[in-house]
Amino acid sequence: MNPNGQPQTPGRKLNFILxxxxxxTIIIAILVVVLAYPYIQDWFVxxxxxxxxxxxxxxxxxxxxxLNYLSRLFxxxxxxxxxxxxxxxxSEGLLVLLLLLIIQKLAKLL
Structure with a gap:
């Protein structure tokens, strides 16, 4: 028995994989960008x-x-x-980011 008085569920496993x-995925993406940047820095403005x-x-x-930060829309x-x-x-980029995230959040609420 749990301390709450509910029976334990032995078949239920915690999902640590996701x-x-x-x-x-995020760490690998950051590492790829950091390692590739010296070779492709001339392309960036x-x-x-x-x-x-x-x-x-x-x-x-x-x-x-x-918000789901792993979605394609984000x-x-x-x-x-x-x-x-x-x-x-x-500052203009930050303003656009705020507007896009607010629109995305409002679209989820509707």
């Missing part, structure tokens, strides 16, 4: 610090608003914002 897989900052802010906002939003901060200022 969070570990998600974290490993933006600073890596601003890109990393906008992606970290995007993930934090997704966690706060409980990835598409982040790619759009990355392109925007290449040609416009960081």
């Amino acid at each position: 969070p570990i897989k998600n974290a490993a 933006f600073e890596p610090q601003t890109v990393m900052a906008i992606w970290v802010i995007g993930f934090i906002l997704a966690l706060i608003t409980r 990835l598409f939003d982040m790619i759009i914002v990355t392109g925007i901060i290449g040609y416009y200022s960081f």
Whole structure:
């Protein structure tokens, strides 16, 4: 018996695989970008610090608003914002990111 007085369920297993897989995917993606950057830096028109900052802010906002940060729509939003901060200022890219995440959250509520 559990301390709550409910019977234990021996067949029920905790699912640790999915969070570990998600974290490993994000870590591998960051490592690939970090290792490939010296070879492809001439293609980029933006600073890596601003890109990393906008992606970290995007993930934090997704966690706060409980959006699915592994969805294709969120990835598409982040790619759009990355392109925007290449040609416009960081604050404009951040504003677009906030608008895209708010629209995505409102679309889930409807």
